[in-house]
Amino acid sequence: MQHHALAARRAIADCGIAKSAIDGYVSTSGGGPGAGDDAVSMAEYLGVNHRYIDGTMVGGSSFEFHVQHAAAAIREGLCDTVLVTYGSDQLTRMGRVLGTGGFQRDAQPVAGAMQMATPYGLPLVGAYALAAHRHMHEFGTTSKQLAEIAVGIREFAGLNPDARYGDPITVEDVLNSRMIADPLHKLDCCVITDGGGALVMTTEEIARDLRHVPVYVLGAAGTQTHWNIHQMPDFTEMGATVCGPEAMGQAGVTPADIDTAQLYDSFTITVLLMLEGLGFCGKGEGGSYVQEGHLRRGGSMPTNTDGGGLSSNHPGMRGIFLLIEAVRQLRGHGGEAQVPDAEVALACGSGGWLSAIGTVVLGKDRPS
């Protein structure tokens, strides 16, 4: 709860809106068992008297879905100003167990479709490893290519003083790090941290009087292909193939118009599948695309300029940080990691096990 509150305080101060003007509240239905930060509890804690509330919880990409919902609510006049918050103390509360310690801490029977997988001992990393192996099999993608993603994002983390890890790494470092679940190494996996974030969304008219030149939501779309990994229809393709073109279509842009991408990097393979799904490269070409250096600083698609989940922070659902970094870039507040003349930014989140994908396109200029 404190992380939500701290983020809300900073976001409200940053944009300069009166707290009393907030009449919409959006958060997930909770950061995990016992976290106590579901949307209604948080609306009370933060003291938001809302006319519009949304507690959509689709995992890490929830916030991309939230932007889609809040933009529609504001357009429809259900409310004027929406506060979106996220907070998590998972590192403090649970330690670094999420990826390899299991959701299942004891031998309680597993209900629902997870009972087809959890009893076999499927760690979170293992689920993504299944996708990585299949991609390697079908397209010849290599561990070296996946490692390139982690190396490029670490380079950006080195420019972010708040990043969890900032020391440069090499492809060899990734390949030499411990194998967790073949073919994913430790450095193919995101970090585990606490953290929080908040967004304020409002009408153009209200935004005009606030502290910053506003960033516009040009497009927002979401889709779900499955929830449990064992139901993924094609392990080499995620729903970005659907919601990516839809969001870019709304914005009237193509991948060539995107100046910087903030992509959910729970694992290196997540980014690779996303690049292909969004159409930044062809299907099966993600490996060679990343090796050409497009994601790097100075590349054609600077990606995860804050250091991402692989190196900066990952409190469990990091979709909100994709949006925050996209806004920072469009405002020109990217510091040393600033992408020159960034006008259009894309954020793509992945929730569950490559399951619920949300894409948001943000722009510096008013949509025509």
Place this chain on the structure above:
Amino acid sequence: MRVVRDLEWQGPVPAGEGEYGEFFAAAAEGRLLIQQCPQCGHRQHYPRALCTACAAVPEWIEASGTGTVYTYTIVRQYGVPAFAELPYVLAMVDLPEGVRMFGGLTGVDPEAVEIGMPVSAYARTYDDDHAMVFWEPA
């Protein structure tokens, strides 16, 4: 399908509510069940109370118990005490009947597992009347 009686199972177990329970009970009797829709012919796994294609009530059919590895991973680190014996292999298996099933792949050197390798199903009981489905090289 071969049934291994293993009442020493220490891991988490399926809750087995609804159709899930019928699947695990049949497995304990050596039958590998999948669902087929009498209305549209769609086949599905995991078992559900409706056909995901047309919403009719699915029927059970028995699968042959053979398959090929669609993808797999070798788990080398996992903090749950029941899975202390590392590494082990988990796989998605394509069944000739047209569905895909997740499970443990045993009886093989993890390094020797390959996508496309033929496997066959066996059942391992976790209580008197229910079993989980595992796979081994065919």
